[in-house]
Amino acid sequence: xxxxxxxxxxxxxxxxxxxxxxxxxxxxxxxxxxxxxxxxxxxxxxxxxxxxxxxxxxxxxxxxxxxxxxxxxxxxxxxxxxxxxxxxxxxxxxxxxxxxxxxxxxxxxxxxxxxxxxxxxxxxxxxxxxxxxxxxxxxxxxxxxxxxxxxxxxxxxxxxxxxxxxxxxxxxxxxxxxxxxxxxxxxxxxxxxxxxxxxxxxxxxxxxxxxxxxxxxxxxxxxxxxxxxxxxxxxxxxxxxxxxxxxxxxxxxxxxxxxxxxxxxxxxxxxxxxxxxxxxxxxxxxxxxxxxxxxxxxxxxxxxxxxxxxxxxxxxxxxxxxx
Amino acid sequence: xxxxxxxxxxxxxxxxxxxxxxxxxxxxxxxxxxxxxxxxxxxxxxxxxxxxxxxxxxxxxxxxxxxxxxxxxxxxxxxxxxxxxxxxxxxxxxxxxxxxxxxxxxxxxxxxxxxxxxxxxxxxxxxxxxxxxxxxxxxxxxxxxxxxxxxxxxxxxxxxxxxxxxxxxxxxxxxxxxxxxxxxxxxxxxxxxxxxxxxxxxxxxxxxxxxxxxxxxxxxxxxxxxxxxxxxxxxxxxxxxxxxxxxxxxxxxxxxxxxxxxxxxxxxxxxxxxxxxxxxxxxxxxxxxxxxxxxxxxxxxxxxxxxxxxxxxxxxxxxxxxxxxxxxxxxxxxxxxxxxxxxxxxxxxxxxxxxxxxxxxxxxxxxxxxxxxxxxxx
Ligand SMILES: Nc1ncnc2c1ncn2[C@@H]1O[C@H](COP(=O)(O)OP(=O)(O)O)[C@@H](O)[C@H]1O
Ligand SMILES: [Mg+2]
Numbered sequence: 001x002x003x004x005x006x007x008x009x010x011x012x013x014x015x016x017x018x019x020x021x022x023x024x025x026x027x028x029x030x031x032x033x034x035x036x037x038x039x040x041x042x043x044x045x046x047x048x049x050x051x052x053x054x055x056x057x058x059x060x061x062x063x064x065x066x067x068x069x070x071x072x073x074x075x076x077x078x079x080x081x082x083x084x085x086x087x088x089x090x091x092x093x094x095x096x097x098x099x100x101x102x103x104x105x106x107x108x109x110x111x112x113x114x115x116x117x118x119x120x121x122x123x124x125x126x127x128x129x130x131x132x133x134x135x136x137x138x139x140x141x142x143x144x145x146x147x148x149x150x151x152x153x154x155x156x157x158x159x160x161x162x163x164x165x166x167x168x169x170x171x172x173x174x175x176x177x178x179x180x181x182x183x184x185x186x187x188x189x190x191x192x193x194x195x196x197x198x199x200x201x202x203x204x205x206x207x208x209x210x211x212x213x214x215x216x217x218x219x220x221x222x223x224x225x226x227x228x229x230x231x232x233x234x235x236x237x238x239x240x241x242x243x244x245x246x247x248x249x250x251x252x253x254x255x256x257x258x259x260x261x262x263x264x265x266x267x268x269x270x271x272x273x274x275x276x277x278x279x280x281x282x283x284x285x286x287x288x289x290x291x292x293x294x295x296x297x298x299x300x301x302x303x304x305x306x307x308x309x310x311x312x313x314x315x316x317x318x319x320x321x322x323x
Numbered sequence: 324x325x326x327x328x329x330x331x332x333x334x335x336x337x338x339x340x341x342x343x344x345x346x347x348x349x350x351x352x353x354x355x356x357x358x359x360x361x362x363x364x365x366x367x368x369x370x371x372x373x374x375x376x377x378x379x380x381x382x383x384x385x386x387x388x389x390x391x392x393x394x395x396x397x398x399x400x401x402x403x404x405x406x407x408x409x410x411x412x413x414x415x416x417x418x419x420x421x422x423x424x425x426x427x428x429x430x431x432x433x434x435x436x437x438x439x440x441x442x443x444x445x446x447x448x449x450x451x452x453x454x455x456x457x458x459x460x461x462x463x464x465x466x467x468x469x470x471x472x473x474x475x476x477x478x479x480x481x482x483x484x485x486x487x488x489x490x491x492x493x494x495x496x497x498x499x500x501x502x503x504x505x506x507x508x509x510x511x512x513x514x515x516x517x518x519x520x521x522x523x524x525x526x527x528x529x530x531x532x533x534x535x536x537x538x539x540x541x542x543x544x545x546x547x548x549x550x551x552x553x554x555x556x557x558x559x560x561x562x563x564x565x566x567x568x569x570x571x572x573x574x575x576x577x578x579x580x581x582x583x584x585x586x587x588x589x590x591x592x593x594x595x596x597x598x599x600x601x602x603x604x605x606x607x608x609x610x611x612x613x614x615x616x617x618x619x620x621x622x623x624x625x626x627x628x629x630x631x632x633x634x635x636x637x638x639x640x641x642x643x644x645x646x647x648x649x650x651x652x653x654x655x656x657x658x659x660x661x662x663x664x665x666x667x668x669x670x671x672x673x674x675x676x677x678x679x680x681x682x683x684x685x686x687x688x689x690x691x692x693x694x695x696x697x698x699x700x701x
Contacts, residue, residue, distance in 0.1 A: 065542055065700050084698070088545040099540035103346045104339065115335030116544035158540075 013041040016166050016197040017062055019073025019080065024057050024066060024220075031057050033220040034071070039199055039213070044192050046211030046228070047201040050310065054220040055201040056096055059168050062199075063091050076166055089117070092159030096170040096201075098151045100158060102144025106135055109143050110158055117162035129157045149180035156187065167191065169200040173207065185210055205306045216309050223309065228302060237300035237308055239273040240284050241266075244293030257283045264307050273304045332546050336554025340528070344558055354524065358516045358566045362509070362573045375403040376424035376460055379417050382407055386434030388471075388490070392445070393427070395471035401460035414448065424450050425460070437489050448495045464492045509580045510661040511634040513570045514654045517563060517593075518600050518628055523621035525559050525604025530617040539700060548696045556601045563597035574665075584664030588671045592660040595678060599653045599685045606688055609695035628654035656680045 017039035024032040032054040039045045049055050060066040062075050064084020072079070078086045100109045110129055114122045130136040133153055143154060152172060159167065169188075173181045185207065192198055202208060208228075215225035224234055242250065247270050251263045254272055259279030264271045274280040281297075288295055300308075344351060380393065396402045408414050408426060417423040428446040436443040449461055468488045532538040541551065574580045582589075603624070611617035629635055631649035649655045656677035663669030663677075 060700060063543060064698075065539065067699055067701050085545050085547075088543060091543070093540075093543040095536065095539045095543070097536045097539075099536045099538075101339070101343065101537055102535070103343055108339070108342060112335055112339050113540075113544065115338075116332055116541075116546055118329060118331055 014077065015039055016041050016043075017045075017073070017075050017199065019062060019071065019075075021071035022058060022061055022068045022073065023070045024054075024061060025069050031220050032061070032068075035217070035220070035222055037215055037222070037225065039197060041197055042192065042195050043197055043212045044188060044210070045197070045199045046208045046214045047199060047217070048203060048208055048214060048306070048309070049201075049217035050203065053217045055217060056170055057220075058217070059093070059170050059199070059201065063087055063093050063168055065093075089162075090164055091166045091168060092162070092164035093168045094155050094159050094170060094172050096174070098155060100143050100151075100155060102142065104143060105140045106130070106143055106146070106154060107139040109154065110161065113158045114161045119162050125161055129161060133157050149176045152176055152180070152184065156184070160191075165196060167196055167198045167200075169198065171201050171203070173202065173204065181207070203310070205303060205310075208306055209302045218309075231302060232300040232305045235300070235305050235308060236275050237273050237305055238275070238277045238280055239271050239298055239300040239304050240280065241296045241298050242270040242272060242293050243268060244291060246291065250287070250291070250293070253287070254283075257287075259283050262304065262308055262311060264304065266303070271304055273300055273308060275308075328547060328549060332544075333550040333554045336546070336551055337557055340555055340558040343528075344562075350524065354520050354562050355565065355569065357520055358512075358569050359573070362512060362516075362570065362578075376401060377405050377422060378402040378425040378427060379405055379408045379414070379423045381409070381414060381426060381428040383431040384429050384433040388434055388437045389429050389445075392467065392471040395467045396427070396464075399460075399463050399467060401463050418448065418450050433490070440489070442488070442490055444491050444493045446493050446495065461494050464494065468492060508634070509574050509578050510665045511632075511658045513567065513574075513593075513661055514596070514632065514657040515625075515629060515634060516566055516570060517596060517657075518654050519621070519625050520566060521559060521563055521597060521600035522604040522607065522624060523618060524562070525556060525601045526607040526611060526617035526621055527614045528559070529555055529605060529608035530611050530614050534613055542698060542700065548693065548698060552605060552692070552696065556598075556605065559601055559604075560597055563593075563600075567593050567597075580665060582665050583668035585670050588660070588669060588674050589664045591671070592657060592664065592674060592678065592681075595681045595685065596653060596657040596660075599681055599688065602685060602688045602692055603653070606692040606695065609692060609697070628652045631655070632658050634658055650680070651684070653681055653684050656684075 015038045017037060019038075020036045022032055022035040022037075023030065035054075035058055037058075047055055047059070057066060061068045061071075062073070062080060064075075064080055064087050067081070072081060074080065075087045076090050078084075080087065101112070104112065107126060107130060110126045111122065114126055119125050127136070130139050135150070135154070143151070146154060156169075156172065167188075173184055176184070181204075188198055188200065189210075200207070200211070208214060211228055213226065214228050214231055216223045224231060226234060247265070247268075251265070251270055254260050254263050254270075259274045259276045259281070260272055260283055261274040262272070264273075272280070272284070284295055378396070382389075393404070397404060402425060405417075405423065408417060414426050414428070418426060426448045428448065430443065430446070433443055433445070447461070447464060465488075468490065532541060571582075575582060604621070607617055607620045607624075611620055627648060631645050632652055632655040633649065634654070659677045660669070660674045660681075663673055667673075
């Protein structure tokens with residue numbers, strides 16, 4: 001629903017982020033490899049990939065914090081190579097690691113950021129932000145004393161002070177409890193409805209399915225991207241849904257069979273998926289005979305796709321794995 | 324407009340630095356305590372005008388003149404006679420193992436030579452490892468030559484006393500022939516204290532931002548490098564002033580170092596020197612990856628500025644290559660400025676060469692720092 005709403009909101013607009021061929025090397029290690037991405041205005045764009053796959057590095061290049069070794073692009077219409085100071089004026093970047101001053105109070109942090117962006121009517125804005133955060137009565141507490149969830153909310157508030165047109169959120173909900181995560185996503189939706197474009201990196205699946213668009217990166221290379229609804233079709237994943245008794249035993253039996261790439265439990269059912277439809281069908285017909293279970297082929301959902309993508313790539317710190 | 328300098332952003336950084344400085348009590352205390360501790364350690368070790376220095380005598384002759392001179396020495400309170408030494412070996416021994424600060428050697432036939440008007444010499448061998456300690460005593464010796472003869476009844480000697488001194492004192496400094504004086508060291512300490520704290524504190528304050536990850540947020544704002552640099556440096560200029568005040572108070576009141584020159588030249592020198600050091604700290608911070616590294620680099624810099632600046636050893640006594648290195652160190656020039664101003668009554672005109680050198684170094688360092696300062700995380 002949101003995907004279509006966002007696109008309908010600005011069908012002709014130029015992409016907010018448009019980069020191509022972005023490459024970044026640290027030493028002899030290529031961390032981001034010819035990365036292309038196009039983020040439409042007003043969209044919530046999910047940026048997925050395992051740890052160390054290059055998400056943070058890519059985001060940093062897009063807002064001018066890192067210089068790409070090659071590639072080019074624009075962000076909010078400004079050249080990412082030459083106009084980063086203009087990009088910075090209009091982008092709110094929430095870093096993966098908390099990057100406000102732990103030895104400054106909550107209010108001092110907000111005030112500092114507001115001054116750096118030369119926010120008009122600064123004091124008022126800061127007080128409003130404190131009210132909205134629900135931190136008004138703790139404003140003189142040191143930021144370092146806040147819990148993870150509060151730090152994340154403070155960081156979001158700080159990067160919203162200057163009314164950015166684009167939000168870059170780098171794993172904003174890592175290590176935050178589920179309730180706080182839900183609240184956080186409600187806030188993202190509200191901002192998106194107001195026309196703010198949001199690029200958010202995450203490795204939570206339940207967050208990925210809330211996005212309008214998705215790009216998946218592993219070992220610095222983009223594996224897939226597009227509208228969220230179209231992703232399963234692109235991956236070409238076939239899923240069989242099994243219901244009946246003794247599913248745990250069945251799951252064990254299925255693992256390692258030809259065509260079976262992934263077995264996942266969804267409530268009272270098992271979802272058995274694979275990209276080789278024929279091999280999977282053969283295995284299924286063989287197993288249908290054992291036990292009284294109902295088998296049904298259905299289109300793969302985003303959930304299965306992400307489990308599939310994530311299973312395909314472990315943490316990427318060690319370097320490219322043989323394929 | 325967005326690309327232009329903003330004094331609002333500069334003052335935001337400045338303001339933030341002050342808050343952080345106040346929070347970081349430990350560092351703050353260190354910045355104030357360091358000059359005090361250093362001055363007390365260095366200053367007192369060298370400047371307390373020690374009396375009763377252990378003295379041995381090699382008596383190769385005796386008579387009224389030498390007796391009178393030795394009595395005068397004893398009365399001066401600087402010398403405390405420990406005993407007699409018989410030969411060169413014994414002299415070497417008492418000096419080497421530190422039993423004697425001085426050995427007075429009265430040569431054979433000394434008395435007769437004095438009476439004949441040959442104006443012979445008394446040899447004083449001084450342990451000059453701590454030249455400041457023995458300096459005053461040595462200075463007193465020549466005074467003692469004439470005063471020792473004052474009370475003598477012998478008319479011949481009285482008439483001798485009226486004319487140029489009937490004998491002279493030759494001082495042999497052992498172990499440190501250059502003989503740096505205490506007044507030289509205390510003013511030099513200002514240079515050392517300032518470069519130690521200014522360089523290290525700025526370097527660490529900036530690296531801290533990278534280390535804690537706050538640099539990423541700072542860089543993602545539209546702040547310009549010059550705003551960040553000025554905002555980060557200025558609070559420490561204030562610290563530099565405080566240190567200078569503490570230093571002056573102690574140097575003038577406690578150590579009674581004279582201040583003979585002009586305040587203007589002192590102030591100009593101090594300001595330029597503080598800025599040079601802060602720029603150097605900033606430059607270090609663009610190289611160091613952690614606060615630890617920043618600290619190590621600062622110490623690495625401090626060492627040559629203590630050893631090669633003329634603070635510890637006389638500059639002209641160093642080998643040429645060391646003098647070249649020394650000339651590139653800001654501390655060298657500032658030490659000269661402070662010594663000239665405080666001790667030799669230097670005016671602006673006299674400090675111009677060293678001031679120029681400081682300015683050149685400042686321009687180079689600032690240029691390098693600005694070149695190296697990255698607005699990115701690369
Ligand atoms: N400044 C850097 N120097 C060297 N290697 C880096 C640097 N930043 C990131 N890397 C490496 O690049 C890879 C990608 O990192 P990153 O972009 O942080 O991934 P992600 O955000 O997807 O977890 C990792 O292997 C990481 O170790
Ligand atoms: Mg990351």
